[in-house]
């Protein structure tokens with residue numbers, strides 16, 4: 085569908101270096117995401133993602149761009165294509181979605197983004213947009229950048245072309261001046277622009293059009309009237325500036341606003357270009373006034389930086405991409421920080437040239453930025469800090485290295501003179517924190533010798549208000565591959581690989597890392613256009629072989645995507661061939677069908693667990709570790725059977741428990757003398773993990789999974805585990821009990837009774853006591869729950885578990901089906917909303933507090949350490965929710 089791609093490679097992509105520049109060397113998102121990055125900051129325009137859920141579900145609200153001109157950039161709109169839409173086409177659905185979006189959000193323009201699946205099946209998005217434009221009388225603009233055409237960088241450029249074709253030159257400004265400039269490629273991340281614009285204004289400059297941070301659609305339409313284009317992210321939108329020079333005669337310059345040196349250079353460069361167009365008498369005045377501003381700002385900056393003198397001489401490893409990769413060198417040098425290594429994987433050839441300009445030919449450029457090597461660099465080069473993107477955060481903090489996030493997910497503005505003070509403050513805070521941490525650790529080690537024990541310890545009903553619509557606005561749903569990827573994190577030395585274009589994996593990994601605050605094991609087969617056209621069996625083989633050689637995993641899960649399913653890849657045969665080729669390896673390779681046009685996070689997770697059971701649980705040996713229990717539960721009283729200790733029990737756990745819940749559950753089961761094999765075991769993500777690996781570390785071991793056929797009994801937690809528990813029963817005749825919930829008083833009672841019956845032991849005193857405390861707490865809190873209406877928008881298993889204890893407390897519960905509804909469609913008179921972090925704006929709109937739960941939770945700390953099951957977990961929930969309800973009461 086997208087043709088003529090060569091024009092996007094013109095600049096910064098010399099033929100001989102084309103691969104290096106335009107084909108990502110990994111660590112990057114897809115073209116779709118690149119186009120969204122450029123266009124979504126236009127906050128009075130809506131951005132409809134035409135595809136199955138993965139593209140929008142993984143990315144919406146994922147960027148730190150801010151706006152004072154609207155809030156549509158914080159919303160997600162998707163057609164959420166289903167299998168039927170793929171079979172019969174969904175152009176009518178898209179048309180209705182556009183109309184519905186207009187009705188709902190009244191945007192000034194609508195961008196419609198193609199994705200891998202809609203691109204592959206050849207949806208005529210252009211025609212639909214044209215038709216909708218005629219009906220609505222606003223611009224409805226197609227963006228043809230499906231993920232498989234290339235990396236983020238290419239998507240940036242396609243978005244620039246879209247603006248040239250559909251927006252720039254179609255409007256006129258109310259007036260113009262000789263000092264009008266456009267800012268191109270500045271996205272107002274964390275408010276960067278708001279630190280630069282006042283300085284430009286003081287210098288007498290006017291930003292006519294912001295492309296696109298903090299912009300309106302209208303101002304972009306008259307960008308062709310500016311006197312100068314100031315390109316901030318040259319890698320992304322240089323082609324836009326070049327075309328504007330050709331078409332409208334607007335010269336352009338490339339600048340960066342990061343750091344004192346670059347900010348001053350930018351001001352002088354802008355001035356020198358504009359002065360040529362100004363009459364001589366005003367020219368000198370203009371130049372002098374800019375110099376005065378620079379002098380004043382630099383003086384203020386020097387004063388502000390006196391508090392951070394201690395940064396001089398510190399050493400940093402820098403790993404970021406694009407213009408930041410060289411401009412942050414300059415900013416760090418302004419602070420007196422030495423750059424001891426620079427990761428170049430995300431940098432273009434031109435970026436590398438600029439790095440050398442600043443640091444000389446011997447600039448410490450490093451191509452290998454695998455976590456292992458980054459860590460080695462930090463150690464070997466005696467670095468004090470890692471300055472990189474958010475995805476590397478947990479690599480650094482896990483190993484005790486200070487870290488500052490400089491990528492688009494950050495929350496602090498670093499541009500302009502004031503931004504440099506912010507950067508110094510962040511670096512200084514991080515270094516200071518770890519310095520004091522090292523002191524604590526040292527103190528611990530010293531004390532340990534004397535006082536080993538004392539150190540380190542201080543430490544429902546359905547809503548009638550919701551209807552299924554053509555457009556899903558602010559989706560709650562997530563793709564199946566995300567769910568399956570979560571399940572694999574709970575298996576030791578496993579690696580899930582999404583078989584699709586690279587965006588799904590990149591965006592999924594960012595989302596999972598944000599939620600779990602841990603490094604996430606996830607790889608991609610990285611399909612590009614040629615793989616889509618020619619077949620992609622080889623991609624699977626190459627990636628899997630590479631992973632086995634390098635990382636030696638115990639388990640690889642190939643998770644299919646909408647793209648690979650629609651194009652009909654025979655993954656099963658590819659795996660068969662692979663097994664033939666890698667006979668020596670002990671690694672198991674399994675396939676999980678997780679297209680994102682069906683199901684959701686919970687079904688993907690459940691499918692992964694089922695596939696693991698199907699492929700790994702040993703088929704041959706059916707010798708139970710103990711005899712006599714299978715087949716008799718619950719008819720026979722097991723207490724009389726009086727099983728001995730160490731009775732093995734399989735425990736299949738749904739995706740709705742927190743990492744801390746897994747530890748709590750294990751403790752409960754073991755307190756009865758039972759031996760649980762928990763599959764998967766997501767306690768591995770509770771923060772205790774040590775070391776860096778491309779694989780998941782901790783969790784259920786493959787050998788334990790093999791032995792599950794020998795267990796006496798299976799407990800399944802969550803309805804989503806039904807198929808898996810049945811599989812164990814059918815294949816190995818293992819009796820089971822399925823529990824929909826293990827929170828709340830009654831449901832925890834059932835769990836305790838089950839464990840008591842299995843073990844033949846009474847419920848431990850500890851839990852009897854916890855039960856009494858819970859009852860007492862419920863009595864105290866019930867005043868706050870009576871007649872309260874609580875809306876829950878959670879994945880099904882969590883929704884059921886939550887609604888059951890809320891029901892016990894006397895609240896009226898309205899459950900939203902997350903797989904069919906978006907947050908935007910929630911309406912009604914509620915007292916509280918319980919949902920994920922995306923629901924913050926929805927709660928504000930409804931005028932109720934939000935209790936953050938489910939996936940993803942990234943706007944509150946401690947989610948992974950929160951116990952939400954059993955007596956004591958329930959008590960925590962009861963109290964926390966009551967506290968929010970009491971606020972409503974006031």
Ligand code: SF4
Nearest residue numbers: 139200231585587588
């Ligand atoms: S790579 Fe994934 S996220 Fe990107 S467009 Fe394709 S399906 Fe969507």
